Amino acid sequence: xxxxVEQVFNDLKHYSQQNNSEELYQNIFSDIQYNWYYKKDxxxxxxxxxxxxxxxxxxxTHTFNFVKLQNNWDGYxxxxxxxxxxxxxxxxxxxxxxxxMEILDSENINPTPNGTILIEWNFAENMLSLEIGTNSAxxxxxxxxxxxxxxxxxxxxDESAINELxxxxxxxxx
Amino acid sequence: MSIPTSVAATEKIVRGIFTPLYFxxxxxxxxxxxxxxxPEKDEVSVLRLDYTTANFCKKHCVEKLQNPSSQKTYYGxxxxxxxxxxxxxxKFNYTxxxxxxxxxxxxxxxxxxxxxxxxxELRIMIDELIENVKFHKDLYINSExxxxxxxxxxV
Numbered sequence: 435x436x437x438x439v440e441q442v443f444n445d446l447k448h449y450s451q452q453n454n455s456e457e458l459y460q461n462i463f464s465d466i467q468y469n470w471y472y473k474k475d476x477x478x479x480x481x482x483x484x485x486x487x488x489x490x491x492x493x494x495t496h497t498f499n500f501v502k503l504q505n506n507w508d509g510y511x512x513x514x515x516x517x518x519x520x521x522x523x524x525x526x527x528x529x530x531x532x533x534x535m536e537i538l539d540s541e542n543i544n545p546t547p548n549g550t551i552l553i554e555w556n557f558a559e560n561m562l563s564l565e566i567g568t569n570s571a572x573x574x575x576x577x578x579x580x581x582x583x584x585x586x587x588x589x590x591x592d593e594s595a596i597n598e599l600x601x602x603x604x605x606x607x608x
Numbered sequence: 609m610s611i612p613t614s615v616a617a618t619e620k621i622v623r624g625i626f627t628p629l630y631f632x633x634x635x636x637x638x639x640x641x642x643x644x645x646x647p648e649k650d651e652v653s654v655l656r657l658d659y660t661t662a663n664f665c666k667k668h669c670v671e672k673l674q675n676p677s678s679q680k681t682y683y684g685x686x687x688x689x690x691x692x693x694x695x696x697x698x699k700f701n702y703t704x705x706x707x708x709x710x711x712x713x714x715x716x717x718x719x720x721x722x723x724x725x726x727x728x729e730l731r732i733m734i735d736e737l738i739e740n741v742k743f744h745k746d747l748y749i750n751s752e753x754x755x756x757x758x759x760x761x762x763v
Binding site for chain 2: 507508510511546549552565586
């Protein structure tokens with residue numbers, strides 16, 4: 435199903451109002467705008483007339499909803515998922531190849547007890563596991579022959595690391 | 609029955625599995641979150657099957673650990689040999705609790721820091737452990753007993 439981008443934003447805005455997280459919404463919105471304008475090299479107004487597939491909306495909304503988790507959400511003293519972590523995650527979603535967002539299952543985006551977000555892509559016999567925290571992230575890629583690539587730690591704003599992550603995700607499709 | 613403080617490599621170990629937090633139902637696969645330690649601790653809570661029964665493990669999961677509002681609805685039991693923990697250079701800490709003399713914690717040798725990803729090497733270790741775990745789905749969730757046969761696991 436294809437949905438207008440406006441609906442994605444309206445839904446997020448609605449969630450943010452319910453969860454006292456308008457600032458997070460504004461930051462995410464600005465990031466998507468920035469990414470659209472500068473990275474996709476398209477005029478800003480085109481963003482509001484484009485469409486996303488409903489998986490993108492499902493993933494972003496699912497991730498955004500982690501703001502609702504309270505301390506001890508797993509019954510084992512789990513930490514809340516800080517808004518920075520959610521924002522970092524959506525920032526990365528907006529910078530990686532769109533194709534890899536289409537195959538991402540929202541069930542494979544999970545909060546962890548120490549307040550990070552763990553994301554796993556599974557494609558054929560390949561797997562890429564990405565963990566995102568407040569200041570940094572790391573990932574590894576596994577094929578049927580074992581670990582084929584890993585990045586022990588990178589800053590969320592490190593463009594070259596995000597480009598490398600994009601390459602690794604793109605290799606799923608080659 | 610007296611319970612040795614050290615866990616023999618040949619012992620079977622059980623961890624309760626809950627959805628959606630610990631299990632991917634679409635892929636029928638245990639998630640890495642099933643073996644993550646609480647923050648600022650290095651302990652993943654498990655039971656020693658050689659010193660209890662499948663019925664007790666299920667009862668403990670349903671009555672003490674299940675919490676649907678915390679994304680934890682009881683779904684089944686994960687079983688593995690203690691040797692699989694030793695194989696990845698993790699260990700067991702003997703931590704019997706009240707009414708749970710068969711309780712131990714898996715220690716991976718790292719204390720999770722709030723808001724920071726676990727080191728990649730540790731995440732790979734956890735994945736390796738999960739590959740050697742056998743998940744037994746509870747087909748009779750509403751039964752008070754474990755009615756799904758022997759809790760076997762890969763050697």
